[in-house]
Amino acid sequence: MVLNFVGTGTLTRFFLECLKDRCEIGYILSRSIDKARNLAEVYGGKAATIEKHPELNGVVFVIVPDRYIETVANHLNLGDAVLVHCSGFLSSEIFKKSGRASIHPNFSFSSLEKALEMKDQIVFGLEGDERGLAVVKKIAEEISGRYFVIPSEKKKAYHLAAVIASNFPVALAYLSKRIYTLLGLDEPELLIHTLMKGVADNIKKMRVECSLTGPVKRGDWQVVEEERREYERIFGNTVLYDEIVKLLREVAESERREAQEDER
Numbered sequence: 001m002v003l004n005f006v007g008t009g010t011l012t013r014f015f016l017e018c019l020k021d022r023c024e025i026g027y028i029l030s031r032s033i034d035k036a037r038n039l040a041e042v043y044g045g046k047a048a049t050i051e052k053h054p055e056l057n058g059v060v061f062v063i064v065p066d067r068y069i070e071t072v073a074n075h076l077n078l079g080d081a082v083l084v085h086c087s088g089f090l091s092s093e094i095f096k097k098s099g100r101a102s103i104h105p106n107f108s109f110s111s112l113e114k115a116l117e118m119k120d121q122i123v124f125g126l127e128g129d130e131r132g133l134a135v136v137k138k139i140a141e142e143i144s145g146r147y148f149v150i151p152s153e154k155k156k157a158y159h160l161a162a163v164i165a166s167n168f169p170v171a172l173a174y175l176s177k178r179i180y181t182l183l184g185l186d187e188p189e190l191l192i193h194t195l196m197k198g199v200a201d202n203i204k205k206m207r208v209e210c211s212l213t214g215p216v217k218r219g220d221w222q223v224v225e226e227e228r229r230e231y232e233r234i235f236g237n238t239v240l241y242d243e244i245v246k247l248l249r250e251v252a253e254s255e256r257r258e259a260q261e262d263e264r
Contacts, residue, residue, distance in 0.1 A: 001023045001024070001058060001059060001135070001138065002023070002024045002025075002026045002057065002058030002059065003015075003019060003023045003024065003025055003026060003058060003059050003061065004025075004026040004027045004028070004029070004045075004056045004058060004059065004060045004061065004081070005025075005027075005028050005029065005039075005045075005060075005061045005063060006029045006030075006050060006060065006061065006062045006063065006064065006072060006076065007029075007030065007061075007062065007063035007064045008028065008030045008032075008035040008036060008038070008039050009063065010109045010110075010112050010115075011063050011086055011105075011109050012028075012039070012061070012063045013039070013112055014105075014109065014112060014115050014116065014119075015061065015063075015139075016039065016042075016043040017043075017112075017116055018116075018119060018142065018143045019139070019142060019143070020043050020044065022142050023142075024058075025040075025043055025044045025045035026045055026046070026056065026057075026058055027045055027046050027047070027048050027053060027054070027056060028040050028043070028045050028046070028047055028048075029047075029048050029049060029050050029053055029076075030047075030049065030050065031049060031050050031051070032049075033047060033048070033049050036048060036049065050072060050075055050076070051075070053076075053077060054077065055077050055078070055079045056076060056077060056078055056079060056081050057078075057079040057080060057081050058081055058082075059081065059082045059084060059135055059139075060076065060078065060081045060082070060083050060084065061084050061085070061086070062076075062083065062084070062085045063085070063086050066087045066089060066090055069085050069087060069090065069094060070094045070095075073085075073094075073095055078097075080099070081099065082099040082100065082101065082131060082132050082135045083095045083097060083099065083100050083101075083132075084100070084101050084102065084103060084128075084132065084135065084136060085102050086102065086103055086104055086105070087102060087104065088104040088106075088125060088155070088158065088159040088162055089155060089156060089159040090102065090155065091127055091152040091153070091155045092127060092128045092129070092132060092152070093152055098129060098131065099129065099131045099132055100128050100129055100132045101126065101127065101128025101129070101132025101133055101135060101136045102125075102126070102127045102128060102136070102155070103124050103125075103126055103136040103139060103140065104124060104125040104126075104158075104159075104162075105122050105123075105124050106122065106123045106124070106125060106162055106166075107122045108166060119143055119144055120144050121144065121146070122143065122144050122146065123144070123146045123147060123148070124136070124140040124143075124144070124146065124147040124148075125147070125148060125150050125158055125162075126140060126147050126148070126149050126150065127149065127150045127151070127152055127155060128152075133149065169196060173192050173196065175235070175240075176188070176192050176195075177189065177192060178234070179234060180192070182234070199211060208251070209251055209254045209255045209258060210255055212248060212251050212252055212255065214248075215227070216245060216248040216249055216252055217248075217252045217255075219252075224245060227241075228241055228242070228245075
């Protein structure tokens with residue numbers, strides 16, 4: 001299988017590192033010929049620019065920001081290539097051709113080294129037409145063997161779930177950090193990491209519904225109410241606090257129902 005890459009960022013490097021010894025690298029394209037050459041020197045293949053390149057065949061990855069994927073793809077000189085992007089939000093239908101797919105790794109690519117260290121655990125969300133899916137399934141198998149297929153019309157919901165799981169906790173950690181900082185804690189990230197890692201480990205072992213601890217699970221509503229007033233004093237309102245407590249009550253009630261059913 002011949003792989004071509006449009007874009008020279010961290011995700012492109014990740015796929016190249018994972019697949020360089022298992023697939024043939026064709027062309028690496030960038031708007032900057034120097035960037036393309038730098039990658040080609042490391043991983044093999046030939047360098048070219050998006051504006052000037054030969055016909056591309058095999059598999060063409062378009063790994064650029066979501067808002068540019070369709071525009072860049074329209075500038076490519078394609079033979080009978082399968083066109084692939086890595087957006088979690090967009091479906092491959094933006095390519096408007098047969099032989100199309102998307103492969104979205106459920107992982108934060110802020111660090112290439114960490115991604116490579118964890119590659120065996122990465123789960124890929126796949127979507128596309130029959131020919132495209134056959135290609136991205138093979139790629140996912142080569143990297144981790146862990147993937148699931150998403151209907152094209154469900155990509156937005158799929159991406160929303162990923163955003164809630166990976167982005168929303170950062171916002172909550174930021175609120176926690178603000179409080180710890182007010183208390184004079186020097187390195188609040190260390191404490192926050194310990195707490196959040198414990199929750200993540202419990203979710204993996206026991207499922208979401210069984211991972212809740214704290215006053216809502218215990219039904220300690222006096223603590224919940226007094227902390228609500230403290231939240232309002234620090235942040236000026238209780239809108240987010242109230243919504244999260246509502247969700248936590250739903251989780252706690254779900255766990256109780258499951259426990260009662262298990263006892264029957």
